[in-house]
Amino acid sequence: MTDQLPATLVATAPRDSPPDERPLAIDVSNVYKVFGKRPQEVVQHLKTGRDRDDLLGLGTAAVIDVSFNVQKGEIFVVMGLSGSGKSTLIRMLNGLNPASEGSIMVLGEEVVGCSATELRERRRDKMSMVFQHFALLPHRTVVDNVAYGLESQGLPAVERQERARHWLDRVGLGEWADSLPGQLSGGMKQRVGIARAFAADTEILLMDEAFSALDPLIRREMQELLIELQGELGKTIVFITHDLNEAMFLGDRIAVMRNGRIVQVGTPNRILTDPANDYVAQFVQDVDRARILTAGDVMEPARSVVRATAGPRTALDTMRRLQVSACYVTDDRHRLLGIVRDKDMMRLVREEGTDLTERMCPVPSIVKPNQLMANLFEMVVESSLPIAVTDDDDRLLGVVPRVTLLASLANLPPATSAISIVKPPGNPASGEKGAF
Amino acid sequence: MDEFYRIPIGTWGRDIFDWFKETFQWLIDIFTVVVKSAVEGLVDLLLVTPTPIVILLLALIGWYLRSWQLAVGTVISLLVVDSMGFWESTMQTLGLVIIATLIAIAIAVPLGILAAKNDTVSAVVKPVLDFMQTMPAFVYLIPAVLLFSIGFVPGIFATVIFSLPPGVRFTELGIRGVDSETVEAGHAFGVTPGKILRGIQLPLATPTIMAGINQVIMLALSMAVLAGFVGADGLGKDVVAAVATQRLELGIEAGLCVVIIAVFLDRLTAALGNRADYPTSIRATLSRRKSNKAIAAARSRIITVPTHQSAPLNILEKVAK
Numbered sequence: 140m141t142d143q144l145p146a147t148l149v150a151t152a153p154r155d156s157p158p159d160e161r162p163l164a165i166d167v168s169n170v171y172k173v174f175g176k177r178p179q180e181v182v183q184h185l186k187t188g189r190d191r192d193d194l195l196g197l198g199t200a201a202v203i204d205v206s207f208n209v210q211k212g213e214i215f216v217v218m219g220l221s222g223s224g225k226s227t228l229i230r231m232l233n234g235l236n237p238a239s240e241g242s243i244m245v246l247g248e249e250v251v252g253c254s255a256t257e258l259r260e261r262r263r264d265k266m267s268m269v270f271q272h273f274a275l276l277p278h279r280t281v282v283d284n285v286a287y288g289l290e291s292q293g294l295p296a297v298e299r300q301e302r303a304r305h306w307l308d309r310v311g312l313g314e315w316a317d318s319l320p321g322q323l324s325g326g327m328k329q330r331v332g333i334a335r336a337f338a339a340d341t342e343i344l345l346m347d348e349a350f351s352a353l354d355p356l357i358r359r360e361m362q363e364l365l366i367e368l369q370g371e372l373g374k375t376i377v378f379i380t381h382d383l384n385e386a387m388f389l390g391d392r393i394a395v396m397r398n399g400r401i402v403q404v405g406t407p408n409r410i411l412t413d414p415a416n417d418y419v420a421q422f423v424q425d426v427d428r429a430r431i432l433t434a435g436d437v438m439e440p441a442r443s444v445v446r447a448t449a450g451p452r453t454a455l456d457t458m459r460r461l462q463v464s465a466c467y468v469t470d471d472r473h474r475l476l477g478i479v480r481d482k483d484m485m486r487l488v489r490e491e492g493t494d495l496t497e498r499m500c501p502v503p504s505i506v507k508p509n510q511l512m513a514n515l516f517e518m519v520v521e522s523s524l525p526i527a528v529t530d531d532d533d534r535l536l537g538v539v540p541r542v543t544l545l546a547s548l549a550n551l552p553p554a555t556s557a558i559s560i561v562k563p564p565g566n567p568a569s570g571e572k573g574a575f
Numbered sequence: 576m577d578e579f580y581r582i583p584i585g586t587w588g589r590d591i592f593d594w595f596k597e598t599f600q601w602l603i604d605i606f607t608v609v610v611k612s613a614v615e616g617l618v619d620l621l622l623v624t625p626t627p628i629v630i631l632l633l634a635l636i637g638w639y640l641r642s643w644q645l646a647v648g649t650v651i652s653l654l655v656v657d658s659m660g661f662w663e664s665t666m667q668t669l670g671l672v673i674i675a676t677l678i679a680i681a682i683a684v685p686l687g688i689l690a691a692k693n694d695t696v697s698a699v700v701k702p703v704l705d706f707m708q709t710m711p712a713f714v715y716l717i718p719a720v721l722l723f724s725i726g727f728v729p730g731i732f733a734t735v736i737f738s739l740p741p742g743v744r745f746t747e748l749g750i751r752g753v754d755s756e757t758v759e760a761g762h763a764f765g766v767t768p769g770k771i772l773r774g775i776q777l778p779l780a781t782p783t784i785m786a787g788i789n790q791v792i793m794l795a796l797s798m799a800v801l802a803g804f805v806g807a808d809g810l811g812k813d814v815v816a817a818v819a820t821q822r823l824e825l826g827i828e829a830g831l832c833v834v835i836i837a838v839f840l841d842r843l844t845a846a847l848g849n850r851a852d853y854p855t856s857i858r859a860t861l862s863r864r865k866s867n868k869a870i871a872a873a874r875s876r877i878i879t880v881p882t883h884q885s886a887p888l889n890i891l892e893k894v895a896k
Binding site for chain 2: 233235259260261262263264266267268270271272274275276277278287288290291292317335339345
């Protein structure tokens with residue numbers, strides 16, 4: 140019973156749910172981009188399976204047969220090393236780089252083959268962009284920079300100023316409104332860049348390596364700011380990065396690009412735990428798993444569980460069968476009530492008591508399934524028992540033993556059914572087991 | 576044999592020139608009238624105005640754009656010019672240079688923009704500019720006289736042709752050199768190419784374009800002296816007279832006046848594109864006062880309107896300050 144329960148509940152962990160049911164913001168199908176004099180020829184050759192390196196004489200294929208979609212309100216991360224075509228790809232979405240072939244639907248409208256005027260309208264009203272090197276206008280004040288998108292949308296000056304100042308306040312730079320960008324630090328400049336993109340109030344935000352030029356501390360801060368703003372406003376964000384940790388932190392879904400092609404699209408967990416090929420596997424090797432995987436991802440079914448209505452003898456029996464020294468107590472709806480230890484149960488049997496809840500102790504460490512693994516280490520050090528994972532109704536979903544935690548940090552399979560869950564042998568309590 | 580090998584390029588050039596002169600006589604006439612009245616009007620204005628006022632105005636312009644040091648230097652050096660008795664010639668040369676430079680800029684900057692936007696134009700313009708710059712300056716005087724006879728106008732014509740190339744080159748260079756991501760930002764926010772040019776590319780290319788204009792003025796001044804050969808009034812005529820009559824003292828004085836004008840114009844235009852380098856100029860002081868006022872206004876606004884600032888941000892800002 141407990142064995143099946145977690146599987147269904149894990150799927151409700153927020154990062155894991157594929158947002159398939161939401162409407163599409165961007166739908167890219169079979170898109171090619173070739174730089175050079177004869178792009179069409181190169182596309183035809185590529186379609187017949189020729190390698191892009193063989194076609195360098197005709198043109199450079201930057202993006203090859205790429206298809207993906209982005210749901211509304213999603214942060215979609217495109218990740219790849221430099222030269223993988225990710226920057227080209229994001230510029231195709233707003234037509235800064237026109238696609239050589241394929242279809243790009245943005246909010247239901249085709250971008251490929253649009254006239255310059257139509258493209259301009261799309262960019263103005265539907266998509267704004269944040270740039271790697273900020274791309275602020277150095278001769279305009281910060282507030283005028285933020286108002287830049289609104290200016291092209293034709294808003295009256297007063298409203299423009301008001302909205303720009305609101306956004307500057309929102310990113311914490313209200314005081315700097317009348318400074319020039321040259322007076323700001325890198326992190327502050329990119330805050331202006333973000334304010335400019337959000338102020339334009341477009342449905343879609345394109346972010347091209349937006350945080351790559353910032354140092355790690357500031358980068359983290361900016362990522363959190365972005366998540367916060369996105370959570371508040373539900374914008375659709377396409378984020379380009381070469382930093383896998385950043386991709387994992389920000390992305391609802393991630394597309395991994397290599398040599399112009401997308402090699403895998405999936406949730407961060409999926410990419411981490413089930414890489415599509417050796418390239419992705421190698422890529423994810425260095426990821427800080429503890430900051431991506433959650434308790435729900437690594438937990439195992441709790442096996443040493445007894446019902447509160449069962450007597451102390453049943454509890455002891457369960458512990459002996461599993462060769463452990465304590466077990467969890469749940470009610471008839473799988474709600475976690477506490478734990479009982481073997482020595483207490485033995486005493487209870489000797490005293491001829493029948494209600495094991497009399498000797499029940501509180502569970503030392505309980506977490507929710509969306510808790511990051513990084514936060515579990517301290518608990519697991521302090522407590523000799525595995526960490527119990529419960530849902531919002533206190534139902535026991537599974538446990539995270541110390542060994543599982545360590546195994547999932549290495550490149551081992553995240554769950555092994557061979558590992559016993561409660562105290563490993565060698566603990567003080569285990570001596571009493573034999574006596575029973 | 577000699578006759579067989581000889582390619583009559585000079586004759587062809589002459590034929591093309593004759594055809595041009597006959598076909599565009601009306602254009603030549605318009606150019607003549609407009610330029611002549613412009614130069615003579617400007618020179619008359621400079622000469623009718625009392626000398627001390629002209630000196631003061633030029634000094635003020637120097638202070639406005641650069642520094643009070645330039646203003647002082649201007650006053651002293653122009654007084655020297657006047658005391659040598661070259662005031663009229665100097666003002667004539669100044670007028671010629673100003674008009675020639677304005678015409679050159681009016682042609683060079685749009686051409687440079689075009690060359691920056693279009694690779695074909697750039698590829699065509701480049702060899703033409705090379706030709707214009709390397710052709711000995713004296714050669715321009717021949718068609719100039721044939722087209723416009725003698726006086727200011729042929730001088731201006733030759734000066735414009737000679738001084739045009741750096742204006743085009745620097746404009747193209749400046750616009751091509753504007754950070755591509757910044758231009759891309761304009762496109763990404765749906766701004767029209769015209770507004771990107773005016774709002775991003777030209778302002779950011781200004782220092783480079785100004786360096787080009789500085790070069791244009793310097794070349795114009797050197798050519799304006801040569802223009803003395805075709806009868807353009809001014810220091811050029813004095814220099815030519817000094818050479819023809821071997822009068823060293825006249826040569827030294829006229830040459831010194833040219834140097835004074837050159838230094839003044841050079842310092843002035845160098846400051847034009849780099850406002851930030853000259854904090855003591857009137858212009859910089861005014862804009863500083865304006866921005867201080869704006870910041871003060873913004874500060875008072877901040878106090879009344881609570882902002883949402885997180886603690887790490889405040890620390891960051893303090894560090895930045």
